[in-house]
Amino acid sequence: MSKKELLSKIGLRLDGRRAHELRRIRCKLGVFTEPDGSAYMEQGLTKVLAAVYGPHQVRGSKSKAQHDNVVINCQFSMAVFSTTDRKKRPRGDRKSTELSMHLQQALESVIKTELYPWSQIDVYVEVLHADGGIYPACVNAATLALIDAGIPLKEYVCACTASLANNDVPMVDISHQEEVLGGPTLTIAALPMSGKIVLMEMSQRFHLDHLDKVMNKALQGCKDIRRILDEAVRLHVRDVGSATGWALAT
Amino acid sequence: MFTTKTFIKKTRIGHFLKHVREHYIRDDISCGFRSCEKCNPVESFLSPNHHNKCALFNYDHYIILDTNVILDQMDVLEEAPIGNVIILHTVITEVKHRSLPIYKRLFTLIENPSKHFYIFTNDHHKDTYIEQLDGELVNDYNDRCIRKACSWYMEHLPNEKFILLTEDVNNRNIAIEEGITACSIFPYVKHMNDNAVLEDKLSRKEIYLDKDARDLFPPHLNNVQLLNGIKEGTLYQGTFRASRDNFLEGFVNVEALEDQVLVQGRTGLNRAVDGDVVVVELFDKSDWISPSDIILEDEGTVEDVEEIEQKEKQLKETTTKKGEIKPTGKVVGIIRRKWRQYCGILQGGLEGVYQLFVPADRSIPKIRIETRQAEFLKTQKLIVTIDSWPRYSRYPHGHFVRALGKIGDQSTENEVILLEHDVPHSQFSEEVLSCLPKLPWIITDEDLQKRVDLRDLDICSVDPPGCTDIDDALHCREVGDHLEVGVHIADVSHFIRPYTALDLEAQSRGTTVYLVNKRIDMVPNLLSSNLCSLRGGEERFAFSCIWEMDKKANILNTRFHKSIIKSKKAMTYEEAQMTIDDKSKNDNIAKSLRYLLMLSKILKKGRLDNGALVLASPEVKIMMDSETMEPLDIEVKKMFETMSMVEEFMLLANISVAEKILQDFPECACLRRHPVPPSSNFDPLIKAGRHLGLEINVESGKELAKSLDEAVKPDNPFLNTMIRILATRCMLQAVYFASGTMQKEDYFHYGLAVPLYTHFTSPIRRYADIIVHRLLAVSCGSDVTYPDLLDKAKTSEICQNLNYRNRMAQYAGRASIAFNTHLFFKGKLQDEQGYILYVRKNALQVLIPKYGLESTLYLARKGESSDIFEYNEEDQTQRAKDVVLHAFDPVKVRLSLNSDNIQHEKFVLQLVSPYIEGFSVPPIEEMDTSETNIESGKKRKKDGNEKKSKSKKNSKNTN
């Protein structure tokens, strides 16, 4: 086997997780005061900040404005110090543009866009540290920031990666080390409550035989993440609410 | 469980990059004891019923091993008395890093329930994880981790006893201070019950024979010096290859240099063993020499220094600075040892526990071992491994691993051949056999629906006599103006499904290996000789490749499908030939064969016109006495037209299939290529041709084929064959590869002169064909893909294994023929017709086609030059008065076997004709009428003994 074993014979991954375990997630809503909504998200060592402005009038060219929908504008960027090699990343390089588009696609699926015709929502995400699974962390952070901004959502949108260990066992939430050593990675953004998949991307081809189990794993990951996000949101609401007194009733 | 994990950062600094990785600490890792109530139950082979019995510790105990014990003492650990061992994850990581082969063996042990091993993941356990301190060396940190785990076990299970085995004195002492029972493995094993066998297997790094023993070898540079030297370009890294003929000479293949680096003498080789990755320092150009052309054999015993010094002197005297000067240097250090296990015997004549082991592989030095069963081992073939090679020791130190059987027994020799060539040959496991179809095997309606029914066709198979694994069958019939030709190949992939134990076993074996009296099957006998074998008169599944051709053998269309066939007859080449030749026979089979033969001739001509090479290597067949399994006679295989008839259609099928699978699977098709040899490979051939006044053009395969055809001399009918044999040796090996890993122009098959080729026609005995069958089955919609089939990296990995297995199988087959040829000649004396292959300074290399045998006829004693013969290096001739011997000249030689060295019995050749006064021997008929009179054989041998000879049976066939 030329590829490194990602799952030891006793069933532990290189960092000590089991195949079905997510990395540790830490998140916080309302980390900034200036934007309408903001969130900080840690998935393992991947750290992301998200900020939401809006809804507000369409800025710049008015022709973008839509009569029945809100325009969602996503901007993805990576901090210079976010990876091991500190290279300068120009805003709007191919990778950033692609990630921005994918982020927009995921968010459009949950925002009740019809509520804000002729308006625009801006979502900015910045990766502070990258250790695999950048896109999922961005989606999850953006979801929290949208909630913080009080924008009506149909439900949570969560994203997660999955891959195959030792060409056989599906494993969830892939770290950078596993991405580099392992095979193809599948990224899914989903609405975990209804089970709908809104975006799916593969770094390489999967064999059809494997796709199902890897996809299910990623979906399960999304559901697990939702639970954690939900808890964080409830906690945040309680904190904010207790200050104003109305949350005490619950 | 998930949220309670503590989080610790781990950093690794290198190349000015800071890597930060997560490291999770868990609370769900079990100690592995079934009786424990504190931990989660987990699968574990630790067992209270196994008892480690060591007199030093008068109680039942569990063993915890340090890395150094695993790395050095694997042979002891594999023995049954040692069990109930806890392997720490820290140790596994270290072992994996240090030696992959040991790591693999360790896992075989861990997975074996009867060894009672258990892996404890100490580095992720919340109580045994410790952080590396600032400035703490990795080694010290690992030792601390191991001790921490020991203490934890003692605390966790106060009723059990644990013993840490470690060779690291420092670690042992600290452990004892901390209250851990720690011990070295040497006293431990010495005090075990039944320790005699175990003790022999202990690997000893240091054996002090004589405190004042002087150093025989210069020291090696340390790693830092080596790496700096390589970086600065003053030193070169490469693989050391020892000479088989001269124990004081070898070459280092340096990638950075065009030429190999010659190393000579004790200081030049400096303890490098064949295969080691070494570092060499080049001498000044003025000190470069040419390789010696003498043969030197290590005749030393134990620490016999004088002998080696004398040999070195001899070597120095014969080395010249003339001729082909090679870059010369000396080994200054060793990057990686490639020591493995070696087959061989003990050198006789030594008393006591220190014995000298003589490996069968001549490129490996003798090995010193310590044993208490020397008298028994002297009768045995055994396996020994090297442990170390200190400076003061003439020979490397090693230890006994196991005995294979009595020297000279057929079964022992087969075992040796299989082991030396790394041929997997154990019985098929129960798990593998359980994948076989149940008997009676019935063809179901479902099978019939999926397959084209060809049972009515007059299909027949043509094979060598005695063939029981029939892969292929053929048919040909008229369809309108055209001919329909079908090649039907056993549908092995129907029975061998991906990922089953059967599939993995076949994949690992890669090929069936044929020894003279033994066949080591790639798949179990039920498949190879029954269900897959296309026997006459039986209904079988086949994969058919069917062409429509016109009568000029132009292919009009090709189709592939799975089918059911019923071969009308399984014929031998001879039978098929007779059927064709017998004009009175006019049945469908005879007609079919005649058409096939006619078409095959056209195909062959087309192929040859295209530049395909016809190479030659004498193939011999050994007739065995079926009862005693002793060789009765040796004969060169007979040739029939029908052989090339079958071959042509197999080639055609392989080519057609290659095109098809490449078209459908451009990335992961398993193909076979034969690289164009570098032009320097042809130098010996060109030179040999030039001496005969023949110009051999090697610019392209086509030119070479033409030159070979023209290399004919009426006075020497065998000359053409000889030239072809030489040409064969210039070739490279053909290899399997995954299409996505190569450029299209490199797919070329040089020998066959076709742009695309693969193996489709022998799935019973070659695994590559099974892969190709699976690809083709997907192409024609009769099967589905599976992940590994479409993974070019995986295919490439399989191909590499197959290439290795094939090469080894080929060598093993030749070694078996050589052994049986020796057995046949034991005590015989014969005069045979031979031909000179090469002319050397003190010898002639002679080929005896009748036995496919190549051997050396010495013209002078070792290290001396002849006073009868005069060597002409320019013309490559030897002259004795008015007789001149050229390459390719016919000679008559007397053949006998010298069994002085039972591991390397050698053929002794003596010249009979042309008659040279004072050198040649008279023909046998004149002195004795009986050819095989053993008495006279022995008598003659005494006379002939002075001239040492060696057989070099292994020709370098490359096809």
Ligand SMILES: [Zn+2]
């Ligand atoms: Zn326990």
